[in-house]
Amino acid sequence: MALIVALPIGTPPQTQQMVLDTGSQLSWIQCHKKKAPRRPPPTTSFDPSLSSSFSVLPCNHPLCKPRIPDFTLPTSCDQNRLCHYSYFYADGTYAEGNLVREKFTFSSSQSTPPLILGCALDQDPSEQAEGILGMNLGRLSFPSQAKITRFSYCVPLRRSYAKITPTGAFYLGRNPYSRTFQYVNLLTFPRSERMPNLDPLAFTVGMVGIRIGEKKLNISASVFRPSAGGAGQTMIDSGTEFTFLVDEAYSKIGRLIGNMVLEFDKGVQIAVDKERHLADVGGGVHCLGIGRSQMLGVPSNIIGNFHQQNLWVEFDLANRRVGFGRADCSRSV
Missing domain, CATH: 2.40.70.10 (Acid Proteases)
Structure with a gap:
């Protein structure tokens, strides 16, 4: 069972269901391919055209062409001169897309600065989640970029006979x-x-x-x-x-x-x-x-x-x- 958290991303925010993963670094969301905006925002992907705080990382960004190769996050320059990433997980699954900057907008007065995320175009999202929230100790993880010094979660008990998915808890900050x-x-x-x-x-x-x-x-x-x-x-x-x-x-x-x-x-x-x-x-x-x-x-x-x-x-x-x-x-x- 994956641990799913719902987080508001973009300006105005679009709620994304993301897998809480303390074992990986890069957070990524499933991006909507079409350029023409549509309302309301899609339920299974993030629509960049609807967010005023969205931007893409070009090839000349230092993260895309580091002086010392970062083997934890392989990057390259794609045919559109955008920064492309590829990421392998321990279970053999693979994610790729473009690196972008986007805010997590929790309220009108509380948001993160633009964080570096992956914008995946070809991944098939699961029925429950539309991305990964990378929470490990890496410099590009969500806690590192958002300057969060504590977070916690509570995993609910699984019940095979339950008709609804159990709900736990997730805290950013002191528990x-x-x-x-x-x-x-x-x-x-x-x-x-x-x-x-x-x-x-x-x-x-x-x-x-x-x-x-x-x-x-x-x-x-x-x-x-x-x-x-x-x-x-x-x-x-x-x-x-x-x-x-x-x-x-x-x-x-x-x-x-x-x-x-x-x-x-x-x-x-x-x-x-x-x-x-x-x-x-x-x-x-x-x-x-x-x-x-x-x-x-x-x-x-x-x-x-x-x-x-x-x-x-x-x-x-x-x-x-x-x-x-x-x-x-x-x-x-």
């Missing part, structure tokens, strides 16, 4: 419940220590083990930490649905017959009730919500949103830490 949160520090990696298998822009935390019921699994804490080559980092990712573990950890999971606890530095824990081990994938089929990270082609441990249900997750960028707090997310708005 009113944060005094009850447990915090774990983010692991940082200087540029001089960058490793080939490491994602330096991810929210990497110090995981130390997994417990099933009262039994702690025989997994070395080093399995959850980056090796000399960067493999093994543990990241909190709202954009990935399930949790993925490297083989050394996945092979020890076995049958989950009790509550599962993910253990982190400073005694911080994420507790998962045994009733939430299995995911309903349709057709009466239920699968374990944990997979091998090898399936994604990344040698990392990823805590997906399936194991963040009924949990406040706060990203405190100023203090470089992540907070967790138990909640009934359907009642946290």
Whole structure:
């Protein structure tokens, strides 16, 4: 299940449904191809012709022709002399389009400055979302560009029998419940220590083990930490649905017959009730919500949103830490 947030973009604002993704950098929206304006704005794409604050990035923009190539966001000059981007995600999906500048307009008196976004013309949007809200530590992520130092979300409990999509919560700024949160520090990696298998822009935390019921699994804490080559980092990712573990950890999971606890530095824990081990994938089929990270082609441990249900997750960028707090997310708005 993707975490969808509705945000007002442009002047006047057009509401866009975007996937909240702490695992990626660039935010992008699905743009309407036709040049002729139409009203009301389309429900499945953003119409640039209706916004007075929209502009495109030309080829000579420093971001399009950086002195040092930015491999996290490949750019090039297209046939119209506009800055073209291409972006691969861990699950193999691909997005491309032109880089543009546009505001997020929350009210007549509150808006962001023009931010660099992707304007995708060829992506087929999902039934629910029209873009991605990139929230990682990259310089082009939404928090970095908008100067947001804290944000948090609460993932509602999935109910396979529910006829309506459950609603959670999303905060930009301080969370009113944060005094009850447990915090774990983010692991940082200087540029001089960058490793080939490491994602330096991810929210990497110090995981130390997994417990099933009262039994702690025989997994070395080093399995959850980056090796000399960067493999093994543990990241909190709202954009990935399930949790993925490297083989050394996945092979020890076995049958989950009790509550599962993910253990982190400073005694911080994420507790998962045994009733939430299995995911309903349709057709009466239920699968374990944990997979091998090898399936994604990344040698990392990823805590997906399936194991963040009924949990406040706060990203405190100023203090470089992540907070967790138990909640009934359907009642946290």
